[in-house]
Amino acid sequence: MTTAIAAPIATLAGVSFSYPRHGREPLEVVQDVDLQLQPGELVALLGANGSGKTTLLRLLSGALRADSGVVEVAGRPLGEWRRMALAQRVAVLPQHLELPEGFRVAELVAMGRAPHARRLFGSTADDERAVERALLDADARDLAERYPQELSGGERQRVLVAMALAQEPELLLLDEPTLHLDLAHQVALLRQLRRLHAQRRLTVLAVLHDLNLAAAFAPRVVLLHQGRVAADGASEDVLTPETIAGVFGVRMEPVVTSGAHRYLALDLD
């Protein structure tokens, strides 16, 4: 087990990816990216629109195959993973997911158990425990009997988190989980993810947009710029006015609060 702790859960080495386009040059979205995620890390992935954040997540989850370079999960190249086995380790909370009508929340969360399914028609006691725990951990236990159309935006997001947790992954990839949520719900969700990360020793890679939320949420920040890693490190080292100006072209002023937290304030002038 000692080697397992030292080994990264996910590795990208020299990974490039471009989307093919009709009659034109392929669109290069990810270029020569190196990234390692250690077990139990909490990492925020930042970057402007089109900088390759979603593509990077999809490369890690196996939804896309890299044109060049190597993507490994738990030390094995993605190509060697069977889909089901990979889904037992890696869960994805997508940017957009339309929940099918007619299923209760408990049934939807139970769908997260699919990679672990052992019985043709039924569920095991393990499945029931995992679903119960996922619902509790995602603060969605009281939503179990509801239908998707009866959920508010914040409740919906909790259900999606519960679905991902039911999968009992080691690596959780979140694509803008705070999208469409108001500030209070954004904070509540990120708090919850941090708690889960600590409780379950879950490795979390989350695409976020708000720089301050990202800095408060994750000890490590990876900044993408035009498909390349522009900066990778402790959030206070990465999120400086200089790097922000370079990547987003926006001026920010550092502000220190009474609690010694450092924030970036937007300078519109």
Next chain:
Amino acid sequence: MRAAVAAGEQRQLSIGLSITRTLLVLGGGGLALLALMVVAVAVGSTSVSLGDTAAILGHRLLGLPVAQTWPATAETIILDIRLPRVLTAMLVGGGLAMAGTVFQALLRNPLADPYVIGTAAGASFGAALGIAAPLLLPALAIGAGTSLLGLGVVQVLAFAGGLGTVLLVYAVARSAGRVQVITLLLTGYAVSAVLAAMVALLMFLSGRALGAIFGWLMGSLANSTWPSLAFSAPLLLLGFVLLLARWRRMNLLLLGDAQAASLGVDVEREKLVLTLLATLATSAAVAVSGTIGFVGLVVPHLLRLVIGPDHRLLLPASLLAGAGLLVLADTGARLVPGGGIPVGVVTALIGAPFFLWLLRRSRISRVELGA
């Protein structure tokens, strides 16, 4: 049934099907279908009493020791004429409803039916060719008498036409190893249009066969025989078993391709397998009955509204409900004075307004049933 047992434990959180609901839907549905079958076999131009019908069926099919008190003609009518027709109606109706369920899940479109990606047009073209060819090209020397595996030329061509068309549509719609739902639908539509034009051309040219082609297109169970049943029954039942075994993947596909993939489903492969299995069942049904409409659209749609979208229950329930609906419709079609009318006319005439009525009630019934 293990599913139902596991879910039936008295726990606060229920993640599966409840045993009572499963029994109610499938057990109740099965019994109702059996009763409907006996009644349907009993009624007709020559009426046989329900008691005699049950006795004949029990004696001859289940080997029950019943003393023979019925006339021999009754036995002939029941066993050689009505029973194969009623059983064919059950299989065709069940098969179409099941295939419709699969296509609605696969295409994530509640308006999809088993014919949507070209099965009907392909089968119609095959059948029209089979009907018209002997008249247009007498030198081929194939005719109504030619048979293969107990099937007529028309049935064989209809089956091959349905299956072949879907394979063609699938191959055309596929690009870079992926098949997108919208491309599949549009390709199916375009290929169907071409085939429909060719059917129209055959009808125009064939003269004498016009009526036969038209009758086939409307869908009829009047020519049901034991041999045609022996051909379609194994295909439909095999399709059902293999599809039911994939219920979990069908549920996951409702979450969308990307999420299904991240939950371990090989999405492109699954789409192909489901399309093939559903098309196999559809083609087997259409080959022996013609293109009967509405069953494959209405039944899965309504059942989903009433018992929910879980394919574990929805697939077997649509098999039962589709079977029941078509037996009912065909019995009605048979009883129309003057030798009956094609069942396809009945399903459309009664099915469509019924569908509208239930659609308006659907929200209420879902709450009432506590589904």
